[in-house]
Amino acid sequence: GAAGGHRRPADAQGLSPAEVAASLSTRRMGQVSRHRVQTESTNREAERWALEGAPEGALVIAEHQTGGRGRMNRTWFDLPGRSLLLSLVLRPPVPAARAPAITFVAAVALAEAASRWVARERIEIKWPNDVLVGGRKLAGILLEMRCEGQRVEHVILGVGVNVGGGPGELPADVQHLATTLASHAEPAPRRLEVLAAFLGRFEQAYDEFLDQGFPAVQARWNEWFRLAGQWLRVQTPTGMMEGRALGLGPTGSLVLVGSDGAASEVFAGDVERSSTRRP
Ligand code: BTN
Numbered sequence: 001g002a003a004g005g006h007r008r009p010a011d012a013q014g015l016s017p018a019e020v021a022a023s024l025s026t027r028r029m030g031q032v033s034r035h036r037v038q039t040e041s042t043n044r045e046a047e048r049w050a051l052e053g054a055p056e057g058a059l060v061i062a063e064h065q066t067g068g069r070g071r072m073n074r075t076w077f078d079l080p081g082r083s084l085l086l087s088l089v090l091r092p093p094v095p096a097a098r099a100p101a102i103t104f105v106a107a108v109a110l111a112e113a114a115s116r117w118v119a120r121e122r123i124e125i126k127w128p129n130d131v132l133v134g135g136r137k138l139a140g141i142l143l144e145m146r147c148e149g150q151r152v153e154h155v156i157l158g159v160g161v162n163v164g165g166g167p168g169e170l171p172a173d174v175q176h177l178a179t180t181l182a183s184h185a186e187p188a189p190r191r192l193e194v195l196a197a198f199l200g201r202f203e204q205a206y207d208e209f210l211d212q213g214f215p216a217v218q219a220r221w222n223e224w225f226r227l228a229g230q231w232l233r234v235q236t237p238t239g240m241m242e243g244r245a246l247g248l249g250p251t252g253s254l255v256l257v258g259s260d261g262a263a264s265e266v267f268a269g270d271v272e273r274s275s276t277r278r279p
Pocket of ligand 1: 043044068074087130139141161
């Protein structure tokens, strides 16, 4: 602006613990928070806090990560001051095997939050938990947990949402893969609004998961899955699988029906739409 002399993103300020708490309608998510200008990874910082006793819902937000991490050891890129980078400490009272389902709860909450600014038809969840708009990635989720036997000590739910920045501002190597809310909404939402929308929906869906178990999540997730009925190829750690997609299975798998009519479940992998459609 004319007065300042240097350019500052519209919402560079606004994610302080006081501002966050004032904007929320949640009971626990984000009620205590830490805000960092820069950190290696909010997941790392939230984990340290969890080990010191952070309560459920404790939130770490950063303006920029120097070592932002994605699934499968990928790095997570951000636009400093314009990406929403957060980690939540959770202490779900469920056996360890059930806790990874929280990634699906978060994906549903992100898709629902995005629908405040983007037409629902343009939003989809790509199995397992990427949130896409117009076929490009808007948000990603990285869940990490610490267990003692079957008991969950804590879950760290890391979420990255591309909020600000136009298509031309993303690095060349992700431009065809990623998108931002600002590319689809006019005016672009502030990160604080996106945070409040996500945390509100997440808390509601998380409580539903704790009360009713996975079936409630599964149903909500399947509403955002646009590939049901299509022939897919999935690159799994143990080889390629193909089949017609049914949707999310009872434990978070992707259910495929092969050309022999037999259903099978995929538990990890990268989905692609197959170019060769089988009968
Ligand atoms: C993915 O889609 O691969 C997951 C991306 C998760 C990125 C978020 S940003 C905040 C938190 N801290 C990290 O280092 N990663 C997660």
